[in-house]
Structures are given as structure tokens and as C-alpha cells.
Amino acid sequence: MPIYSKKIIQHFKRPKNVGKIKNPNGTGEAGNLLCGDLMKLYLKIGKNKKNEEFIKDIKFETLGCAVAVANTSLLTTLVKGKTIKEALEIKKEDLIEKLGKPLPPFKIHCSILAVDALKEAIYDYYKRSGKKIPPELEIEHQRITRIKNQAEGRYKEFRKLEEEVLK
Numbered sequence: 001m002p003i004y005s006k007k008i009i010q011h012f013k014r015p016k017n018v019g020k021i022k023n024p025n026g027t028g029e030a031g032n033l034l035c036g037d038l039m040k041l042y043l044k045i046g047k048n049k050k051n052e053e054f055i056k057d058i059k060f061e062t063l064g065c066a067v068a069v070a071n072t073s074l075l076t077t078l079v080k081g082k083t084i085k086e087a088l089e090i091k092k093e094d095l096i097e098k099l100g101k102p103l104p105p106f107k108i109h110c111s112i113l114a115v116d117a118l119k120e121a122i123y124d125y126y127k128r129s130g131k132k133i134p135p136e137l138e139i140e141h142q143r144i145t146r147i148k149n150q151a152e153g154r155y156k157e158f159r160k161l162e163e164e165v166l167k
């Protein structure tokens with residue numbers, strides 16, 4: 001019996017937009033408290049014909065599971081070419097729906113890494129370019145930073161314990 005949808009497996013085996021962008025104008029990191037996994041996303045923002053800021057290029061690196069890879073791969077394909085406003089409208093529920101079933105319920109938390117890392121990369125872009133940060137994005141930034149720091153702390157503790165056990 002399959003545990004993941006065909007789409008999850010496809011995106012995991014052949015993820016789109018993996019890697020780094022040289023001289024990005026926004027980067028974002030997010031962590032998952034439940035598993036300690038981390039996601040890093042790079043953005044290149046440009047201006048479209050209507051003079052709106054849009055996502056010209058996007059890439060990601062992760063220490064995440066198959067579902068996190070699939071979600072982020074899908075997200076990058078959805079937001080490439082979209083304006084920042086449109087990109088911020090994509091929710092984890094949209095990714096879950098598009099990837100389809102089955103998805104084990106305990107893997108639902110894996111979908112948040114992609115959207116959180118994107119919010120952080122856009123936040124970073126606004127900061128670097130001296131733009132006013134929308135209040136909702138500021139609140140999200142504080143939440144994501146708190147979780148990422150906790151996840152990193154737990155990972156470090158785990159590594160310390162692991163080193164002691166394995167020495």
C-alpha cells in the first residue's frame with residue numbers, strides 16, 4: 001500500500017530548483033520543532049512589465065524529509081514568475097492539496113517548512129532593500145525565528161548526546 005502520493009514521490013525523486021542562487025537578494029531559513037529539520041531558500045526578485053516585484057528565480061537547500069523536499073519543490077514551481085503578493089498568498093494547505101493523497105497525518109507538519117522559508121526570504125528582501133515590512137510578515141518573522149532557534153538548539157543538544165553515545 002502506498003504511503004505517499006505519486007506527486008510527492010515525483011517531486012522527491014526529481015526535485016525542481018534545488019541549489020543556491022549566486023548573489024540572491026533575499027534568503028530565508030525555517031526550522032521544524034517536531035523533527036528538527038531545516039530549510040533554506042534563495043530568491044532573485046525582479047520587476048515585471050507592470051513594474052511589480054516578482055520572483056525571477058528561486059532555489060532551495062534542505063535537511064528535510066521526502067515530504068519537505070516535495071513541498072518545497074512544488075512551491076518553487078508555483079511561485080516562480082509570480083509577484084511577491086501572489087507568492088505570499090500560497091498556504092501550506094494549498095501545497096498539501098496539490099500534492100494529493102495519501103499523506104500520513106504525522107507528515108502534515110513537513111509542509112510548513114517551505115512556506116515559512118519563503119516568508120523569511122521575502123522578509124529578508126524587504127529588509128535589504130529598505131522597504132517597509134508589512135505587519136503580518138513581521139509577526140510571521142518573529143514566530144518563524146523563534147521556532148528555528150528552538151529547532152537549532154534541539155539539534156545541537158541531540159548532536160552532543162549522539163557524540164557522547166557514539167564515542
Ligand code: FES
Nearest residue numbers: 035037065068110
Ligand atoms: S520529518 Fe522533518 S520536515 Fe518532514
